[in-house]
Ligand SMILES: Nc1ncnc2c1ncn2[C@@H]1O[C@H](COP(=O)(O)OP(=O)(O)OP(=O)(O)O)[C@@H](O)[C@H]1O
């Protein structure tokens with residue numbers, strides 16, 4: 001018996017109840033070197049144990065951009081990069097929605113078809129029936145949410161495996177889209193309508209792009225700094241100021257570089273702004289709210305979460321609903337990009353791209369790992385490849401094979417790193 | 429002693445298809461009392477735990493809390509009554525770190541936002557991670573990288589964190605080393621002093637004799653005797669577990685709460 005125990009004052013204080021021995025550090029744990037050096041050594045350790053995170057995505061972007069730039073010097077031109085930043089939004093939103101489902105350890109194969117259907121619903125209601133745009137957009141979003149919730153219900157409540165439900169969904173919603181579009185097939189959107197404007201508006205004022213970069217970096221710094229102050233005051237593990245400065249520096253460099261390039265073309269695209277705001281918002285929901293915590297919990301052990309009192313069915317249904325809703329919005333952006341909705345909207349390629357994007361960015365197919373930022377990084381990789389291949393004139397057949405290969409590579413990497421994490425004792 | 433028990437199970441039945449996993453099971457737990465539930469493998473102990481915690485509600489029977497019948501249909505119901513449990517198959521989420529697991533289901537929030545700092549500090553303050561003197565390297569490591577005993581400590585700490593009135597422990601010492609087991613038994617005694625009710629499931633009769641006040645034996649899904657630990661020999665308990673003394677009826681008469689009525 002040790003001192004703390006003997007002094008157990010008999011009040012209802014749980015601290016007294018559970019205090020065993022005074023805490024002692026495990027002598028086998030080496031001291032982490034202080035400051036940035038310690039951070040670097042931690043980072044290398046994490047990589048070795050298979051915790052790859054954003055590293056493969058960033059490496060892929062660098063390799064892809066260098067390769068295509070060598071093949072065609074237009075690739076890194078402001079025009080092409082600016083177009084790329086708008087092109088990623090549609091698929092990116094779909095991938096962000098998919099992250100919610102992937103975090104649960106499940107998959108939603110219907111997102112491509114749902115995005116096509118939502119776009120078709122919007123086009124038919126707005127263009128053919130003359131419904132006000134906002135109402136048609138809301139209806140399309142509700143269709144996405146409803147479909148997601150329905151599929152979630154079949155999976156979570158009835159117990160049908162998610163991939164079967166959503167595979168059936170893929171066919172059904174694609175068929176429904178063709179049915180809704182009717183005989184002539186393609187519907188052109190109103191030229192100056194709300195949806196068309198989504199991908200056509202740019203903030204020509206240079207201050208907007210730079211301002212966004214500045215606000216982003218400042219917000220990141222203030223949030224980290226505030227958090228560190230609280231951590232220090234509470235004496236729990238905290239980062240050094242140097243580390244915060246380096247991270248903020250990285251955010252600022254990326255932000256200002258992007259703003260510089262975008263301003264050399266037409267300025268900050270509205271679509272990109274919407275995408276960034278969505279990513280930040282949904283990342284917040286996933287990492288800083290109870291709801292998000294429950295999603296991660298289910299991804300790491302549904303039964304454990306259930307025993308802890310989490311309403312597993314409801315969380316699962318809602319995650320599928322989020323996926324469906326974001327697929328619908330993604331579909332609207334994709335339709336906006338080509339100013340029409342046609343029979344090829346919501347193709348299977350879109351699904352593959354969205355899954356590949358999420359996985360390349362660091363979302364695990366096994367659940368419990370990843371953030372919306374992973375989807376942003378991944379979709380940048382996928383869309384860079386697509387855009388580069390179009391630029392240098394690769395045949396569609398070859399494009400298809402390459403996209404498939406990229407997905408396979410990403411999944412292999414995911415499985416290998418999971419394997420490595422397991423052997424290092426860090427499962428998931 | 430005519431106090432109403434904190435928790436009482438009356439005539440609990442539970443079927444899995446054709447299998448009658450529990451048949452008219454009775455059990456009472458008082459505040460400040462450690463009740464051991466023993467029985468062979470497959471006797472229905474875990475099933476009974478799941479009935480109490482709402483993870484697998486009973487088909488028939490009544491659960492009384494402080495003398496009033498209550499419905500426990502979901503884990504949330506049991507939690508809000510003040511029943512916490514540590515399950516046999518350690519119920520931790522692999523994707524969360526130690527702090528995330530400790531607070532799962534009752535996270536601390538500030539204006540709707542998870543307050544990680546407060547949760548980490550609370551975990552530190554209560555020194556929960558030193559339950560059982562199991563050292564946990566860092567509070568932010570994923571639980572998947574912990575040893576079985578360390579995970580057990582997290583699971584127990586987690587149960588205590590909700591400040592329960594009844595703690596249910598399903599074979600908690602199975603993964604523990606010698607030192608940790610001794611420490612764990614000390615912990616249970618401290619809990620009793622703080623007038624928690626404890627339901628302890630264990631195959632180790634030594635542990636049972638060391639800390640329990642009452643022993644309830646379950647055999648093939650039925651009550652097979654209630655014993656007072658002080659006045660009963662280990663042989664008697666063993667023969668009741670194995671069925672050598674299948675005289676449930678005689679033992680029914682000596683149920684402690686009926687004897688005192
Ligand atoms: N979900 C289930 N479906 C069907 N049968 C079950 C289920 N859970 C338990 N059983 C059966 O109920 C009986 C009691 O099981 P239980 O897990 O309660 O035993 P136990 O007393 O905890 O055993 P042990 O000491 O091995 O943990 C067993 O025969 C088991 O096969």
Ligand SMILES: [Mg+2]
Nearest residue numbers: 473474475516
């Ligand atoms: Mg059991």
